[in-house]
Amino acid sequence: MTKFLLYFFSIILLLALNIVFPTIRSSTPNFLFLFVVVNAFRKNNQDFLWLAFFSGLMLDIYSNVFFGTYTLSFMIIAVIISYTTKIFFSADPSIVYFGSVAAVSNLLLIGLVFIMNTVGVHIQSNLGRIPALYLGQKIWIDLFLNLIFVGPIYYLSSVIERIIEDNAKRSARTF
Amino acid sequence: MRFFSRTFTVFSFLLALTLLLIFLHVRGLAKPVESTAAQVPRPFVYVFSGIGNSIKSFFGYFSSVSKVNNQNAELAAQVRTLQQDNIILQQYKLENEKLKKELGYKDLSKYQLIPGTVIGMDPTGYSQAVVLNIGSNDGVRVGAAVLSEGVLVGKIITVESFTSKVLLVTDPQSNIDAQISLTGDNAIVRGSYGSGMVIDLVSQSVQLNKGDEVVTAGLNADLPKGILIGSVGELQSQKNGLFQKATVVPSTDLKNLNFVSVIK
Structure with a gap:
């Protein structure tokens, strides 16, 4: 229950922060995306796919892109990160590696958003096509902002993980 | 191996759920679910919005001082032009009101x-x-x-x-x-x-x-x-x-x- 509440409030708080965060040339850090990346990166996190699903769903509801774009993108990215981390990295990864994962994931997200929006334009005729040129300008500011905020989100995720672990230990001791 | 089979099961389930939601959304049937979900972050958005506006207006004051001086000069010039325009507009207004009365127009403004x-x-x-x-x-x-x-x-x-x-x-x-x-x-x-x-x-x-x-x-x-x-x-x-x-x-x-x- 504690785990559910912690994840629930984290998603809601990060979404609210995303909505009111001032935009810089149409760019803004995607806190929910960073939260998904960080959780998929943690080896002992079993709930990363659920987090990706609900984070993406909330962004889909609040944003104006083709519905499902963020849900599917977040889930695909979460699986890729989790898979590569578990297969290729046994030791504790460095901050450089983690930053690279976040950066590559960000580029992948923009690619997926572009593809799904193009598909969405064919399904929903009232949807606006995102021009590649606009996306090209937006990518780098998005990436820069996300890399700045990945640290605080990683810290938030660590705090949540610690609380969940402490809670689990306490429950085990009670039994 | 167990991890991958579990991940694959959850991923498949959530993928099916997402596709179902997309279908319902395109058909316009997911409105009640979306509407309820959109209400949840509302109190937090209010709180963050209030904090954000306070910070923005605090920093905005400092950055706007030089802008205000330039704007002041521009506005003074505009006021003179507008005063002249105003006189002309008042004449148009009187003329317009007369016309409206005559034609029985409802005031649309x-x-x-x-x-x-x-x-x-x-x-x-x-x-x-x-x-x-x-x-x-x-x-x-x-x-x-x-x-x-x-x-x-x-x-x-x-x-x-x-x-x-x-x-x-x-x-x-x-x-x-x-x-x-x-x-x-x-x-x-x-x-x-x-x-x-x-x-x-x-x-x-x-x-x-x-x-x-x-x-x-x-x-x-x-x-x-x-x-x-x-x-x-x-x-x-x-x-x-x-x-x-x-x-x-x-x-x-x-x-x-x-x-x-x-x-x-």
């Missing part, structure tokens, strides 16, 4: 307005949309025009009980039937990526000048005639084109919207 505050932007930056703190409980309905200081800023696209979403005129999905105020020629104002607008489908026979005011044409029942949208900027059309096209400069700062009014 009196809209019933619902005041609202902008509490958030589109969180992804892929569309120009804002969230207002007023919803269906306040009388807001889909398609209603949204004004800021009398200038059209957008249309309501979704309405919840306590909030609503506005598609700004600068969004590429926005199409507004417009008119060149001076000549009365019809055209279409479209949004374009990068917070801009273009006026399109202007006949080649029309003399389009920089600074011409663009207003709503009133062809749509939700958008009354004569609401200011912006002024003509740079001409983009070619001489051999069928229609003329030009950028439109918004008459209000759409990036810093705070208080707006929705036409009932």
Whole structure:
């Protein structure tokens, strides 16, 4: 229950922060995306796919892109990160590696958003096509902002993980 | 191995669920679920919005001092011009009132307005949309025009009980039937990526000048005639084109919207 509440409030708080965060040339850090990346990166996190699903769903509801774009993108990215981390990295990864994962994931997200929006334009005729040129300008500011905020989100995720672990230990001791 | 089989099962389940939700959304059947989910972050959005506005106004004060000096000089010059214009307009007003009485016109300029505050932007930056703190409980309905200081800023696209979403005129999905105020020629104002607008489908026979005011044409029942949208900027059309096209400069700062009014 504690785990559910912690994840629930984290998603809601990060979404609210995303909505009111001032935009810089149409760019803004995607806190929910960073939260998904960080959780998929943690080896002992079993709930990363659920987090990706609900984070993406909330962004889909609040944003104006083709519905499902963020849900599917977040889930695909979460699986890729989790898979590569578990297969290729046994030791504790460095901050450089983690930053690279976040950066590559960000580029992948923009690619997926572009593809799904193009598909969405064919399904929903009232949807606006995102021009590649606009996306090209937006990518780098998005990436820069996300890399700045990945640290605080990683810290938030660590705090949540610690609380969940402490809670689990306490429950085990009670039994 | 167990991890991958578990991940695959969860992924498959969630993928199926997402595809189902997309199907329901496209068919318009997921509205109650979306509406309920959209209500959940509302209190947090209010809190963050309040904190964000306080910080913005605190820093905004320092950065605006030099701007204010320049604006002051410009405004003084404008006041002199406007005083002269005002005299002419007063004469037009008297003449207009007489004409209206004679023709039995109803005064169209009196809209019933619902005041609202902008509490958030589109969180992804892929569309120009804002969230207002007023919803269906306040009388807001889909398609209603949204004004800021009398200038059209957008249309309501979704309405919840306590909030609503506005598609700004600068969004590429926005199409507004417009008119060149001076000549009365019809055209279409479209949004374009990068917070801009273009006026399109202007006949080649029309003399389009920089600074011409663009207003709503009133062809749509939700958008009354004569609401200011912006002024003509740079001409983009070619001489051999069928229609003329030009950028439109918004008459209000759409990036810093705070208080707006929705036409009932």
